[in-house]
Amino acid sequence: DTYIKNGYGSLEKISGTSVNLNSPATVIDAKVNDTQTAANVTAWHIPGTFGKSLQKVRFAVWSAENGQDDLVWYTATLSGDKYVCDVPISNHRSAGTYYVHLYAEYSNGVNKYLGNTSFDIEQTSISNVTIKNLNTVSGVFDVIVSGIKAPAGVKKVEVPVWSKADQSDIKWYLAEKQKDGTYKAHVEIVNHNCNFGTYQIHTYVTDGMKN
Numbered sequence: 324d325t326y327i328k329n330g331y332g333s334l335e336k337i338s339g340t341s342v343n344l345n346s347p348a349t350v351i352d353a354k355v356n357d358t359q360t361a362a363n364v365t366a367w368h369i370p371g372t373f374g375k376s377l378q379k380v381r382f383a384v385w386s387a388e389n390g391q392d393d394l395v396w397y398t399a400t401l402s403g404d405k406y407v408c409d410v411p412i413s414n415h416r417s418a419g420t421y422y423v424h425l426y427a428e429y430s431n432g433v434n435k436y437l438g439n440t441s442f443d444i445e446q447t448s449i450s451n452v453t454i455k456n457l458n459t460v461s462g463v464f465d466v467i468v469s470g471i472k473a474p475a476g477v478k479k480v481e482v483p484v485w486s487k488a489d490q491s492d493i494k495w496y497l498a499e500k501q502k503d504g505t506y507k508a509h510v511e512i513v514n515h516n517c518n519f520g521t522y523q524i525h526t527y528v529t530d531g532m533k534n
Contacts, residue, residue, distance in 0.1 A: 351425050353410075353442040359474045360412055362442050364397070366425050367405040369437065379428040380406040386444075388417040413475035413531040418444040447473045447530050454524075462512035462519070468498055468526055469505040475531030482508040483525050486518040 324339040347368040355362045364382050371377035380401075385394040393416040399406035415421070421444060425437045450470025457464040466482050477500075485493035492515040498506035512518060 349425065349437045351423065351438050351440040353421075353423055353440050355442055355444065359418075359445050359472055360476055362410045362412070362421065362444075363407065364399070364410055364423055364440075365405050365407045366399065366437070369406060369425075369427055370435075371427070371429065372401070372404065372406075376429050376431070377427060378430050381426050381428070382408060382410070383424040383426065384410050384415070385422055386415050386417045387420040387422065392416065411475075412444055415475075416532055418446045418474050418532075444474045445472060447471075447528050449526060449528065452524065452526050459519075462517065464510050466496070466498070466508040466510060466524055466526075467505050468507075471506070471528060473528060473530040477506075478529040478531055480506040480508075481527045481529070482510075483527070484508075484510050484515070484522055486512075486515055486520050486522045492516050492518060 324336055326334045326336050328334050347370060349366060349368050349370075351364070351366045353362050353364045364384070366380065366382075369377065369380060380399040382397045382399060383394060384397060385391045393414070395414050397408045397410060399408040421442050422439065423441060424439045427435050427437055429435065448471070449468060451468075453467045453469070455465045455467050466484070468480055468482070471477060471480070480498040482496045482498055483493055484496060494514045496508035496510060498508040500506050510522075515522075
């Protein structure tokens with residue numbers, strides 16, 4: 324409404340109009356990187372983005388396994404007209420489905436839920452285990468582990484090797500990372516009572532997930 328104070332000191336209404344200020348439809352997106360080690364979460368069309376009322380934008384993130392026991396709050400940063408943050412998978416407990424909830428905190432103390440999305444993280448896997456540099460005279464060979472996908476990164480790769488059915492000659496080798504990204508364990512039969520014959524080889528990857 325518009326008022327004018329006339330020369331007699333009284334207010335007179337001369338016009339009136341109205342406007343609808345609808346809340347924008349907030350959009351949330353999450354994209355996982357190629358190595359499955361992190362997800363980039365983005366939100367835009369958040370009410371109050373360019374005003375003084377919006378104080379903070381946060382994402383609540385947790386994995387589906389075991390409820391919310393690995394819930395972590397991430398504070399987003401403004402980039403252009405979007406709020407963004409990176410979610411390291413190493414902060415959480417498992418692969419699988421992840422849930423993302425978006426909240427905006429305003430200067431009047433209101434903490435408003437604005438929506439949600441989800442993303443999926445693959446389980447730790449190995450694409451190939453090969454034997455190289457086999458020398459039957461000296462009794463040595465190398466175990467090469469390649470194509471490891473570990474959502475929270477690789478802490479260590481272990482290779483247990485044995486030749487006896489009762490595993491009485493088992494030895495665990497710690498594989499070393501190579502320049503090409505593969506992991507190599509060097510096996511010598513002197514560590515297995517100098518047994519010749521068929522050797523069994525297993526591979527274990529310890530990733531960076533929280534315990």
